Amino acid sequence: MVKIFHLSWKGSLLKEKGMKTLFFLSAISAIIVIFSIIFFLFRDAYPIFQKEGVVDFLIGMRWYPTGQPPLYGAFPLIVDTLLVTLGAMLIAIPLSIGSAIFIAELATPRMKAIIKPAIELLAGIPSVVFGFFGLIVLVTWLQITFDVPTGESWLAGSILLGIMAIPTITSVAEDAISSVPREYKEGSLAVGATRWQTISKIVVPSAISGITAAIILGIGRAIGETMAVMMVCGNPTYGLIPNPITNVFAPIKTLTATLGIEMGEVATGSDHYSALFGLALILLIITLIVNILATLILGRLKEKQRSGSKRLPIISFELAKKIKQSLYLFIGIVIIIILLMAVGIIPVICILIIIALMYYSLKKISIKIKQKIAFSIISLSIIIVIIFLGIILAYIVTNGVGALSWEFLTTGPSNLGRSGGIFPSIIGTLYLVAGAIAISLPLGVGAAIFLHEYTKEGIVTKIIRAGADLLNGTPSIVFGLFGFAFFVLYLKFGFSLLAGQITLAFMILPTIIRTTEEALKSVPQSLREGSYALGATKWQTIRKVVLPPAAPGILTGAILGIGRAAGETAPILFTAVVFSNFIPSSLLQPVNALPYHLFTLATSIPGSKENQAGTALVLLLLVIGIYLIAILLRNRFRKNMKW
Amino acid sequence: MTSKDKLIRTETLNLWYGEKQALYDITLGILPNKITALIGPSGCGKSTLIRCFNRMNDVIDKCKITGKIFFHETDIYRPDADAVEVRKKIGMVFQKPNPFPKTIYENVAYGSKVQGITNKNQLDEIVEKSLKNAALWDEVKDRLHESAMGLSGGQQQRLCIARSLSIEPEVILMDEPCSALDPIATAKIEDLMTGLKKKYTVIIVTHNMQQAARVSDYTAYMYLGKLIEFGETKQIFENPKEELTENYITGRFG
Amino acid sequence: MITIYQQKEKQKAGMMIISIIVILALSTIWFSGCVQQQGQSGEAIVLIGRDSTSGTREFFWTYVMGKANFSASLLEKNSNGAVQQTVAQTPGAIGYVGLGYVDSTVKALKINNISANVQNVLAGTYPISRDLYMFTKGNATGPAKEFILYLQSTEGQAIVTQEGFVPLQNTAHYNTSGKTLSGTLTISGSTTVLPIADKAATSFKILYPGLTITVTGGGSGAGISAVSQGTADIGMSSRDLQTSEQGKGLVKYIIGKDGIAIIVNPQNTYAEGLTLAQLKSIYLGDITNWKDLSK
Ligand SMILES: Nc1ncnc2c1ncn2[C@@H]1O[C@H](COP(=O)(O)OP(=O)(O)OP(=O)(O)O)[C@@H](O)[C@H]1O
Numbered sequence A: 001m002v003k004i005f006h007l008s009w010k011g012s013l014l015k016e017k018g019m020k021t022l023f024f025l026s027a028i029s030a031i032i033v034i035f036s037i038i039f040f041l042f043r044d045a046y047p048i049f050q051k052e053g054v055v056d057f058l059i060g061m062r063w064y065p066t067g068q069p070p071l072y073g074a075f076p077l078i079v080d081t082l083l084v085t086l087g088a089m090l091i092a093i094p095l096s097i098g099s100a101i102f103i104a105e106l107a108t109p110r111m112k113a114i115i116k117p118a119i120e121l122l123a124g125i126p127s128v129v130f131g132f133f134g135l136i137v138l139v140t141w142l143q144i145t146f147d148v149p150t151g152e153s154w155l156a157g158s159i160l161l162g163i164m165a166i167p168t169i170t171s172v173a174e175d176a177i178s179s180v181p182r183e184y185k186e187g188s189l190a191v192g193a194t195r196w197q198t199i200s201k202i203v204v205p206s207a208i209s210g211i212t213a214a215i216i217l218g219i220g221r222a223i224g225e226t227m228a229v230m231m232v233c234g235n236p237t238y239g240l241i242p243n244p245i246t247n248v249f250a251p252i253k254t255l256t257a258t259l260g261i262e263m264g265e266v267a268t269g270s271d272h273y274s275a276l277f278g279l280a281l282i283l284l285i286i287t288l289i290v291n292i293l294a295t296l297i298l299g300r301l302k303e304k305q306r307s308g309s310k311r312l313p314i315i316s317f318e319l320a321k322k323i324k325q326s327l328y329l330f331i332g333i334v335i336i337i338i339l340l341m342a343v344g345i346i347p348v349i350c351i352l353i354i355i356a357l358m359y360y361s362l363k364k365i366s367i368k369i370k371q372k373i374a375f376s377i378i379s380l381s382i383i384i385v386i387i388f389l390g391i392i393l394a395y396i397v398t399n400g401v402g403a404l405s406w407e408f409l410t411t412g413p414s415n416l417g418r419s420g421g422i423f424p425s426i427i428g429t430l431y432l433v434a435g436a437i438a439i440s441l442p443l444g445v446g447a448a449i450f451l452h453e454y455t456k457e458g459i460v461t462k463i464i465r466a467g468a469d470l471l472n473g474t475p476s477i478v479f480g481l482f483g484f485a486f487f488v489l490y491l492k493f494g495f496s497l498l499a500g501q502i503t504l505a506f507m508i509l510p511t512i513i514r515t516t517e518e519a520l521k522s523v524p525q526s527l528r529e530g531s532y533a534l535g536a537t538k539w540q541t542i543r544k545v546v547l548p549p550a551a552p553g554i555l556t557g558a559i560l561g562i563g564r565a566a567g568e569t570a571p572i573l574f575t576a577v578v579f580s581n582f583i584p585s586s587l588l589q590p591v592n593a594l595p596y597h598l599f600t601l602a603t604s605i606p607g608s609k610e611n612q613a614g615t616a617l618v619l620l621l622l623v624i625g626i627y628l629i630a631i632l633l634r635n636r637f638r639k640n641m642k643w
Numbered sequence B: 001m002t003s004k005d006k007l008i009r010t011e012t013l014n015l016w017y018g019e020k021q022a023l024y025d026i027t028l029g030i031l032p033n034k035i036t037a038l039i040g041p042s043g044c045g046k047s048t049l050i051r052c053f054n055r056m057n058d059v060i061d062k063c064k065i066t067g068k069i070f071f072h073e074t075d076i077y078r079p080d081a082d083a084v085e086v087r088k089k090i091g092m093v094f095q096k097p098n099p100f101p102k103t104i105y106e107n108v109a110y111g112s113k114v115q116g117i118t119n120k121n122q123l124d125e126i127v128e129k130s131l132k133n134a135a136l137w138d139e140v141k142d143r144l145h146e147s148a149m150g151l152s153g154g155q156q157q158r159l160c161i162a163r164s165l166s167i168e169p170e171v172i173l174m175d176e177p178c179s180a181l182d183p184i185a186t187a188k189i190e191d192l193m194t195g196l197k198k199k200y201t202v203i204i205v206t207h208n209m210q211q212a213a214r215v216s217d218y219t220a221y222m223y224l225g226k227l228i229e230f231g232e233t234k235q236i237f238e239n240p241k242e243e244l245t246e247n248y249i250t251g252r253f254g
Numbered sequence C: 001m002i003t004i005y006q007q008k009e010k011q012k013a014g015m016m017i018i019s020i021i022v023i024l025a026l027s028t029i030w031f032s033g034c035v036q037q038q039g040q041s042g043e044a045i046v047l048i049g050r051d052s053t054s055g056t057r058e059f060f061w062t063y064v065m066g067k068a069n070f071s072a073s074l075l076e077k078n079s080n081g082a083v084q085q086t087v088a089q090t091p092g093a094i095g096y097v098g099l100g101y102v103d104s105t106v107k108a109l110k111i112n113n114i115s116a117n118v119q120n121v122l123a124g125t126y127p128i129s130r131d132l133y134m135f136t137k138g139n140a141t142g143p144a145k146e147f148i149l150y151l152q153s154t155e156g157q158a159i160v161t162q163e164g165f166v167p168l169q170n171t172a173h174y175n176t177s178g179k180t181l182s183g184t185l186t187i188s189g190s191t192t193v194l195p196i197a198d199k200a201a202t203s204f205k206i207l208y209p210g211l212t213i214t215v216t217g218g219g220s221g222a223g224i225s226a227v228s229q230g231t232a233d234i235g236m237s238s239r240d241l242q243t244s245e246q247g248k249g250l251v252k253y254i255i256g257k258d259g260i261a262i263i264v265n266p267q268n269t270y271a272e273g274l275t276l277a278q279l280k281s282i283y284l285g286d287i288t289n290w291k292d293l294s295k
């Protein structure tokens, strides 16, 4: 009796240790992945840095890798990347924040119940679908409307990226605004503030850290976006900084687009190949900087709001205010000087007069009229957003529905995709996604369990979280390059299903870690304590008590990951996909996938309009369907969450 | 007591949260420069009623109201009445101290600022006066530009009182203002209320029977959304007419 | 008496609305002013070309440009189809694509007064054409050898012609007698050559049912690196080997020719033909407006 007891006790101890090690290993996988990405990018970029010098590579004004002599100057590409992001944010930030305020504060409950999930759904539209719309409709529209030589331009890229970023920024900002405590609002209303005053002076400032996080998320996405910018920005050959810098109709070439265009045909191991990895490294570093800045800003904002800042201020309040004022004055003057140089003196004077007029009339105007104006602008912003997204969806649905048929879904393409169906791409996408989720789900769930159940917050969890955050901010094309260098070349997988699956798995790993952690957090501590009190071990508690109620949350994360993996093009572009009528029978064979099929049809196969729209529609329905399941599941899960 | 004497008067007030009725035919009058206490068991509708007086229920989407509430013989629920103007005259202090995540100064100056006062000296004056009236000035005068979140709970609640005084309302509504505070802080606030009576009309919701007896001039007892009994505090506590009231006051339930 | 009832403030609202309209109007004027500087669309030349790793571009650059740098305003597309599509969409555009990509949506220009078509390439009069290649690691053997033989035969060259490329001269019929092939054959590389290989693979499979053939795109560079690493049996390419790709034991086979057509938008009324020198000036950026062409 005693012996048996002893034995089983030993066995379970071993099991406990084994499980812990296993979870620890999955937790550090995020770090291993991010380090191998950096390592491989650096390894392959090193030759060009050595040859050209890092500084020359960064500030060189021309990108012409196949010229004689070849020129490797990344500067215009960097500037263009920043410009297109800036433009996108100028469009997306006001519209998204307006929409977020509308949904959180102005919409009736019924409106909110429709608009909110709809916006969340739209966040799932694959970027290649946006690119397809941009290439066919937006570019032509710009060209005709503004009577410019070509619509492929900075403006086209910014508009498209802006629209793409809106759903993401809106839903994150809306969450932040909605979670401002009702007490703040009531406190403000109770002293006779209007709704608009309450929103603008209390609610939005209180949500500012969440809103900032939303914006930074949007910036990160915009910088790393490949397919859409590649399809609509024109890509001038050497990389071109618009001249003058405000010329929004100038074609531009971003870092991501350069990678997307040139990576496919470059001779492996050449200087050019190495230079492309250099670009990817720059891209990664830019997103890294954005992430670090974000963490710093958010940290400061939160500190400012929460604590009573017991520290003695270094400078007095009055002085700080004066410094702030002169800083604003300085920034204002700088902006005016820049404008003067860019557009000339007359428009600047006009602008100044307008601003003065607005300032004056706004001061004069009564509080109630201000509220009306503000509410109209806010309602206008959500209307614009709905119109934008509505046009895109309507275009794809009306054009694509004609191509849709049973045959289209079940036969292979013929005549290079101009006729026939998309069966191999559907199957390919399913294979890719299934593999990606099979790899990332255990890893991600394991990592989250380790982070949440096995360790206290400390240096280890901090490092692991930082790794996951970094991975989350890594542009998808960088995953693609890494996959190419590591799986395709180094491990000799070749262009293969397997390489694509693992690359996608790495990309969705952070999503799964995060959602799983959230699900685990929502399981009350008392349940665990109850289980321990009955003598259950840690692993028993996790398996029997913690995981079952967390399962729907984990599932939601998995589905979100599936949706993202199904719509992404850039990570599989150089690792797995080929444009062919081919269904792989082994993991080492290449595949076709829906987003890639659409990309190729839209950019390379003239006369395939009908099948392009059909493919876009199928992809859209697939991804949106997946997201819909995730959202429904999450909403149900939230309701059942009350214990 | 004629209806002319009443500062606030409700007439057959009924209120629904969606399908659920929370107030039934409430008719009562509040006298100026007095403290009126609302008491009753949890969930009987005290907060709901007090929030009707400054139209704070407007914030709740599914809330529907019938009946009338007169303030100075003006119906504040008339379609063209402006809730913002009502709230300027009828201030409110909440159960949980709810200072804004701003500095102490900004918290108190907020109400005046939103009404368009920008002159710094004027604002300084208002802040000082309001904080003095709320008996908080001495404690915070050296840290006006620090975050209000750093204050203790009792200080925060007095700050909220200062905030509502800053716009010089006629009425101050207090929904369980002391329930989150310790006895010393409670005593301070009670003293404060008695002082406020000179200038303001105070309506207070409380669960604390002694508090109601100590500070209030009039008491209303509510039960299940109905107004059971309303009268002078002394009469309600010493000689209640209704059995329900008596049961509650003597602690037989609630 | 207190005033809690709302007062109408229509006047002020009106003022605000007017100033908003004024602002909108002014900014529109300013914006369209900016746009005007862009000049008339359709007259300004929009240069379209292939990406820097494309075989077509390398050929164009060497042959037409004499290795002089392109104008900085050249827009890059990463496939022939993309060039054709952009030219079809953009009134002022000019681009270069394989002959097979010329259709009714674009207009092919005469070069040195010679029309761009297969006959003229065959006759050697059309000036811009290049070879198409298949690469194998070491001399081709087994299925790869047979497939290349098939492509170079009369049957294979018929496909080359069908796809709009220029066939080889003096070919013989392909002879299957007595051969059986099995196993797999992987072909990958140039998107230009892809349509030929795709079709050829289909008919080749009819001759050898036991054989599994995979044809994939990816670009010349990808094809060459695939074959030198052994992940593909045949690499398709629309360009010859670059220095970094030499010395890996790759053997090249020419399977046809490709004429490069210079295409413009059908609405373009300024040009029907160009000289090679004019073409070069356009791509150098010396001529930037279609109107300047006649000068
Ligand atoms: N926003 C709301 N939506 C729906 N029902 C509500 C809402 N607020 C209050 N109620 C309901 O109305 C009734 C009265 O609530 P109220 O908050 O007025 O009670 P109370 O007397 O203030 O209670 P307590 O002493 O606990 O504060 C309760 O049954 C409550 O559940």
Ligand SMILES: [Mg+2]
Pocket: B046, B047, B048, B175
């Ligand atoms: Mg209450």
